[in-house]
Amino acid sequence: MINLLHKFGIEPQSIEQPLDLEIPENKMMLAFYLAAPEVENDRRGLNVFHGIRRAKKEGRWTSSALVGYANLIANGRKYIAPKEPVASAMRKAFKDASEGKFTLREIYRQAKENGITCGYNNFCNILRSPVYCGKIPVPKYKDEEAFLAGGQHEPLVSEAIFYRAQDVLNGNIKGKATSIKLSSDYLLLRGFLDCPKCTRKLTGSASKGQAGQYYHYYHCGLACKWRIKAEGVNQAVDKETKKITIKEEYDFFYRECISKGFRRHSNNGEYSQKHVVDQIKALNARITQARDHFMAGEFTHADFQAVKSQCETEINSLEKKLPDIILSTKMVDQKLTGLLSNLKVLVDRYKHGDFEIKRRIISSIHPQNIGFSGLEHRTNRINE
Template sequence: MSNLQQFQSFAKQNKKKVITKNEAVIYTRVSGSQQEDNTSLDSQKIQCTQYATRLNLDIKEYFGGTYESAKTDDRKQFQKMISYVKKKRIAFIIVYSIDRFSRAGASAITIVEELKKIGINVLSVTQPVDVETSTGMFFQNLNLLFSKYDNDQRRDKTIMGMRQRLLNGYWMGKAPLGYKNARDENNAPVIVFDENAKFIKKIFLWKLNESLSNKQILDRLDLYGIKLYKQKLTNILRNPVYCGLLVHNLLDGEIIKGKHKGIVTKDTFLKVNNISTGTGYKQHKANESLPLKGGFVKCAKCEKPLTGYIVKKKNIHYYKCGTIGCGCNKNANKMNQLFLNILEKYQLDKKLVAPLKLQLNYTFQYFNKSNKDNTATLKYNLSTIKEKLEKIQERYALGEIDTVIYNKFSKKFSEEMDKIENEINKTSFEKSNLDSYIDKSINLISNLHNMWNLSDYTQKQQLQNLLFPNGILYDKENDTCRTLKTNSILELTNSLSVILNQKKNGQKNTNVNLSTLVAGTGLEPVTFGL
């Protein structure tokens, strides 16, 4: 009989790696910053340390000790711990419960299996299993899956709560620029205006009224000490939160009216986005006989813009509606006369000149109160830059900096000062200048009929769009035109005319509210709103 010892060289070794050292690390964590200051971390550490003592394990290092979400395993402390045990060949990782190790489910099971292949085992204080047996590993994996399931349930409940909150009109998360987080009378979290709200409003008005490019807006904001990136500005201009609405991916395309107040109107927001996306007015070929085309006059029946054409045999121009079956058609001269009749209605009575001047002065003062604050901010920024310039001049004189650096920064500060001084001049109006603006506007309102009639094609379109920004509707059945939206100054003069005529006739009308009939303003006087 052969000796089995002779076959020893053919025996196969167990390739399973075993770390014989009784060394361990402890990993603790909480899921959120709100838990960081409570006893959870200390309690975990104590329990894990006692567990290691009972197993006669030598604790080499502690990891975690902070909040890290376990939804994924891309955690800084977690990855640091994994690298450490692999490098130092530590036999055990001790956690208070398996969900402290991970809530990532299948990916966590994969990590545990990879660690086990190199002789590293994960031990749970509250869920002890024999990690050397298949049954023990089954229960450990099951606990990891249950942790993932529990996490998913929490996530579903959280998302459901967030969606319901959005549907109720409440903003979620940190307040956007121009707002701050607060509480309402019911202690519900809301967003309200902060000190930057006035600059958000200016951004929209600069884009709407002056058609400034994003770069020009950023440069102007810089003068006020507001630093924004181009992408941030674009996001502001396209965020409906600023007109009182809510949009969110949890709403799945739905738009909700927010509980918060909008910094700008919905109309302003929509108009600004037409400008910012490059979708302005289309250019139409000039025709002196058809100044009302180009979308200004629309059919009252189908609300489509009237276009123009000429009957060459008669050399007569017409406006027509392009909708099939609508049949809206009107002689151009007669249509132009209908528009002149509208202008005649708004012609300013000479007796109203004096009271209107007073009203415009009052309106300007009322709506430009904020300019005083703006000017103060600009002057403060100007004085700050002046100090910087004086300091660099002093350092240059003392030889602390060379000519290259001095020229670079003195030029920079000088240019910034020039920009701010120009902006201060824009926001500051002398009474004589204001009176001049008002006189020009009064003169315009007093001669609307002749002003439009004597203008060329381009001037006519500019004037009519200024007076009636949404155009007019032509009703073929009644052969009449009506306005859609009238410039606020025209509304004011018309209301004053109504009041004056009623007084002449001995009538009383308490329904006219002049305070609502004023033009909106930006940095220019209210007469620029005309």
């Protein structure tokens, strides 16, 4: 830039450090004057970088608070804390994502209704952030591998829920997702009914009569055109739901059966403690095998590090699930008291619950869609 200015007959000059650039030796001083502040800026930037990295290792969040948190200061120290009602909306979003019952679009729509204001793409990204389960990601730097540090902030969800949500989002666990829009109480069963003619799922809509009154129908697509009044179908399903209750004399029997069944499943199921421990052992064995290949010269150092990093990430994810599995096994008897109590008042909860609660109850009772011929209610199987 100095040479360019010289071409136009302009001589740049510093007030504090004047130099006569016609003297060749002064160019050495000019180079020093120009380089010194750049070195100072680089040093300051490096100090800031190491300070931020050190803070992350200590478990402190150093950026703007994520959705559901707020940036606060106490005793001159900055930290993040849950911010309601958005924090509760994020908890529900993670819970729904971990269950796999709704599509990501539907989860986002419900989250917006509960107070979240971010865009859809940002919402998808923050669902991947381990900050919500109390971890601070520390990126890779030189020879130090990336890892998750224990955060000093309050987590919004447990690690088990967070990692299960990641499995569902990554497609490792297939969820029974639905994008049904939760709108009208008159169309409570939309998405739960099969067409008796073509076996497709029935949708629902309202028709406006001559007197301005709306009449609700469950109906099939344009090709089939089968439809039925929603009121009659809703009443039939209500009648079937009222049949489900627990008699007092069978309370102890149910409790014993469910407790034994749960313990047997916990010891042998896909998400049992034994299954998770076996997976961790297999991943550790894979790391050992990769190390042996590296020592024998069959793997490069980069190959070994890649295998080790992938296995350690999976081991870390599995280890986060173990505490919840162990705790749920220990607390099954305690939880059964509340669960059986809820089942006793199922009819009352269904009658007075909101739209979403009613749909959850129907979904839990009917694992397969409900059929209705127009004369009688039928279903392929009731959830035992």
